[in-house]
Amino acid sequence: MRSTLRIRLTLWYLGVLATVIVAFSAGFYALLSKNFRTNLDSGLRSAAEVTALALNHETEEHLGKLEGEESVRLVLNTMHQTSFPRPDIAVWYGGTLVAEKPGLAGLPAAVVASRIRGIQYPGGYNYSTLEERGTRYRLVVANIWVPSSKAQYLVVANESMTPLESEMGAVGEILLGTVPVCLILAAVGGYFLARKSLTPVLAMAQKADHITSRDLDERIPVEQHHDEFGLLADSFNRVLDRLQDTFRQQRQFMADASHELRTPMSVALTATQVSLEGRPHSREELIETLEVVQSQMLRLRRIVEDMFMLAQADSGVFGTTVTTFYLDEIVQESIRAGRVLGAARGVEVRVGESLPEAEFTGDEGLLRQLLLILVDNAVKYTPSGELVEVWLSSTSTGYRLRVADSGTGVAPADQPYIFDRFYRADKGRSRRQSAAGGGAGLGLAIARWITQLHGGSVWLEHSDSRGSVFCVDLPVEKSPVVAEGAKVAESGGLAGSRS
Numbered sequence: 001m002r003s004t005l006r007i008r009l010t011l012w013y014l015g016v017l018a019t020v021i022v023a024f025s026a027g028f029y030a031l032l033s034k035n036f037r038t039n040l041d042s043g044l045r046s047a048a049e050v051t052a053l054a055l056n057h058e059t060e061e062h063l064g065k066l067e068g069e070e071s072v073r074l075v076l077n078t079m080h081q082t083s084f085p086r087p088d089i090a091v092w093y094g095g096t097l098v099a100e101k102p103g104l105a106g107l108p109a110a111v112v113a114s115r116i117r118g119i120q121y122p123g124g125y126n127y128s129t130l131e132e133r134g135t136r137y138r139l140v141v142a143n144i145w146v147p148s149s150k151a152q153y154l155v156v157a158n159e160s161m162t163p164l165e166s167e168m169g170a171v172g173e174i175l176l177g178t179v180p181v182c183l184i185l186a187a188v189g190g191y192f193l194a195r196k197s198l199t200p201v202l203a204m205a206q207k208a209d210h211i212t213s214r215d216l217d218e219r220i221p222v223e224q225h226h227d228e229f230g231l232l233a234d235s236f237n238r239v240l241d242r243l244q245d246t247f248r249q250q251r252q253f254m255a256d257a258s259h260e261l262r263t264p265m266s267v268a269l270t271a272t273q274v275s276l277e278g279r280p281h282s283r284e285e286l287i288e289t290l291e292v293v294q295s296q297m298l299r300l301r302r303i304v305e306d307m308f309m310l311a312q313a314d315s316g317v318f319g320t321t322v323t324t325f326y327l328d329e330i331v332q333e334s335i336r337a338g339r340v341l342g343a344a345r346g347v348e349v350r351v352g353e354s355l356p357e358a359e360f361t362g363d364e365g366l367l368r369q370l371l372l373i374l375v376d377n378a379v380k381y382t383p384s385g386e387l388v389e390v391w392l393s394s395t396s397t398g399y400r401l402r403v404a405d406s407g408t409g410v411a412p413a414d415q416p417y418i419f420d421r422f423y424r425a426d427k428g429r430s431r432r433q434s435a436a437g438g439g440a441g442l443g444l445a446i447a448r449w450i451t452q453l454h455g456g457s458v459w460l461e462h463s464d465s466r467g468s469v470f471c472v473d474l475p476v477e478k479s480p481v482v483a484e485g486a487k488v489a490e491s492g493g494l495a496g497s498r499s
């Protein structure tokens with residue numbers, strides 16, 4: 001699998017490089033060949049042009065066709081031997097050879113004549129290639145009209161293409177020899193490059209293979225944070241961070257949950273064991289034992305219910321019932337319930353100021369529970385003779401609920417954690433209260449989930465030795481519970497546990 005990627009990368013690299021090199025070589029070869037041929041053609045054309053000039057000039061000079069031709073023969077012999085040694089140049093009048101300058105690398109006029117005989121050449125310079133005994137020759141035929149002698153001449157120049165072809169052959173051989181060698185070297189280099197580039201990935205994979213849920217604190221080593229593999233390793237490490245956090249929260253949750261469940265069970269078990277052992281007990285003693293067992297079972301039931309609710313919240317399967325109702329009515333109800341709780345503890349519960357009419361769409365049952373959690377806490381943590389007030393007001397986005405008490409307050413060190421699951425600021429006191437059916441530090445975690453479900457938020461606005469104020473903001477628009485039912489996006493709030 002890994003070596004396949006390496007080979008695939010090499011093949012891609014090689015394919016691209018081969019295409020470029022072959023295209024470049026072919027282009028270079030074609031260009032060079034064209035250039036050589038152009039040079040050869042222009043040399044032949046120059047020879048033909050000079051001959052045509054001489055033909056014109058000499059016949060004009062000597063005022064006679066035959067004298068002029070005789071002079072052209074002389075000119076061809078002298079001038080062309082020095083200026084154009086390679087091509088064979090011939091001048092024809094009709095089928096008669098007027099003059100010829102033999103060349104070092106040209107076909108004799110007699111041979112050329114047999115090949116071009118009968119061909120009608122238009123005016124100007126005509127190029128062609130002919131082959132004789134395995135050798136190719138380049139040929140230029142110029143049809144020249146000489147006005148002074150009123151005669152039409154053919155000037156023919158030809159030269160062997162062998163030097164051109166052997167030069168191109170040499171270039172071709174060099175290219176054919178070097179291109180494959182270059183490609184082989186590139187393939188080897190590309191393979192090693194690909195292997196070297198992929199080494200960090202292999203290292204990452206090996207490291208990742210050894211990471212299990214037990215050693216989630218291990219991280220992928222990152223050599224270069226700014227290259228692609230560095231970014232990949234960083235992303236992977238961030239996933240590990242989140243996983244580690246979630247695992248830690250899960251373990252903490254399990255530990256807290258089992259601890260909270262163990263306490264009421266032990267109390268109930270001890271109470272029953274004491275009753276069953278030793279001397280016979282009176283009816284009053286047995287009733288007392290049963291009351292202890294009942295209160296512990298009530299506590300157990302409440303903890304299990306709260307845990308079940310949060311578990312459903314986490315998995316997004318909590319079924320909500322969305323209706324439109326009046327928040328002020330729920331506030332009134334919670335105050336009535338708070339008064340019952342407060343009466344037992346000597347705490348007065350009242351409405352802060354007259355409640356505005358507050359129409360709201362959401363889960364009425366959950367919002368009632370939210371208020372009860374806050375009022376219950378306020379009453380629970382407020383000494384006898386003190387006061388709890390509940391306020392409801394309109395805001396620009398919806399409604400704000402405030403539950404204020406004049407209780408003992410939350411110590412600043414505890415304030416950041418009171419919304420975490422199983423967190424209780426004063427554990428001793430909570431345990432003592434737990435005998436009366438108190439919870440396990442899940443109330444505010446549930447309150448936070450309910451507000452988030454409604455697109456709102458809950459926070460401790462203020463707390464000191466003179467009391468605490470808890471606030472809840474509930475927006476009327478875009479409430480997730482209305483928009484998406486019970487599904488809440490993954491958020492720290494729902495998964496939050498004691499840190």
Ligand SMILES: Nc1ncnc2c1ncn2[C@@H]1O[C@H](COP(=O)(O)OP(=O)(O)OP(=O)(O)O)[C@@H](O)[C@H]1O
Pocket residue numbers: 373377378379381382405407408409410418419423424425426430438439440441442443444445468
């Ligand atoms: N109004 C308050 N005044 C003082 N402390 C408070 C108040 N409300 C909450 N707390 C502190 O925050 C902690 C967490 O509150 P939370 O409601 O989550 O748990 P709990 O009341 O202890 O248990 P449960 O609500 O599950 O019965 C409490 O244990 C308490 O220490």
Ligand SMILES: [Mg+2]
Pocket residue numbers: 373376377439442443444
């Ligand atoms: Mg509570």
